[in-house]
Amino acid sequence: MVKVLILDTTKKLPAAVLDEFLEESFDDLVMYGENLDAIHVTAPEREEKITGRLDDEDQLVQAMTGVDYVFLDTSDASILNHVLHAIKQAQGPKLIYASAVGIYDEVPGKFGEWLKEHRGEEFLNQMKQLTDTVEQSGVTYTILRLPPTYTNSMNDNYQARTRNQQFMFTQVSREAVGRAITQIVRDQRGEYDNLNIALGEPGSEGDAPIFDPSRA
Structure with a gap:
């Protein structure tokens, strides 16, 4: 049985990842962060809540x-x-890290311009630096570069693109990200180890996200 630690679980994307694991797997789950009162344990035999800060390395090591x-x-x-x-x-856990598309200038055309305008070049540069930090850290990682995310329980479809491929998808649901992560965790061959991929929603190609990011 695999055990997964979801950090800062009350945030929208980690919460969606948690829901996907609960629905689509039998893996053991650890929910970690501050103010976890809103999260209800529905399967105590496989769920654990740990209240802690993300800057407290001793607590993090214990949670791992x-x-x-x-x-x-x-x-x-x-x-x-x-x-x-x-x-x-902790000597063992693999990291799955959510980054952003556009950090390698891999998004052409008007959507690439939209990203620079709405996410900001400063943010994209910052995310590139953090992604570089993960890749150079020496830990085993999978990096998921994401376009703007939104909630859609009826759509968990996604396609993956490698670091060197152009990226045309303007959005992806949080449920799709959760589904991708459950598939990564199921892999027993190390196929996703030290892999940097982008996830996007098929059919969302265009100049801007179809949904309203300000309401997501």
Whole structure:
């Protein structure tokens, strides 16, 4: 049985990842973060809640005991470094890290321009630096570069693109990201180890996301 630690679980993307694991797997799950009162344990035999800070490496290491995978969604360099240090101390977990598309100028045309305008070149540069940090950290990782995400329980479709491929999809559902992560965790061959891929929703090619990012 695989054990997955979902950091900062109350955020929208980690919460969707948690829901996908609960629905589509029998894996053991650890929910970690502050203010977890809103999260209800529905399967105590496989779910555990740990209240802790993302900058507390001692707590993080304890939460990583027996964990196979750690999922992290952050644009904070300090938090990322604390998590990476804790993973090294825990000696074992693999990191699944949510990054952003557009950090390699892999998004052409009007959507590439939209990303630079709406996400900002400063943010994209920051996410590239954090992604570089993960790749150079020495931990085993899978990087998921994402376009704007939204919630759609009826659509968990996605396609993956490698780091060197152009990326044309303007959005992806959080449920699709969760589905991708459950598939990564199921892999027993190391196919996703040290892989950097982008996820997008088929049919969403265009100049901008179909949904309204301000309401997502």
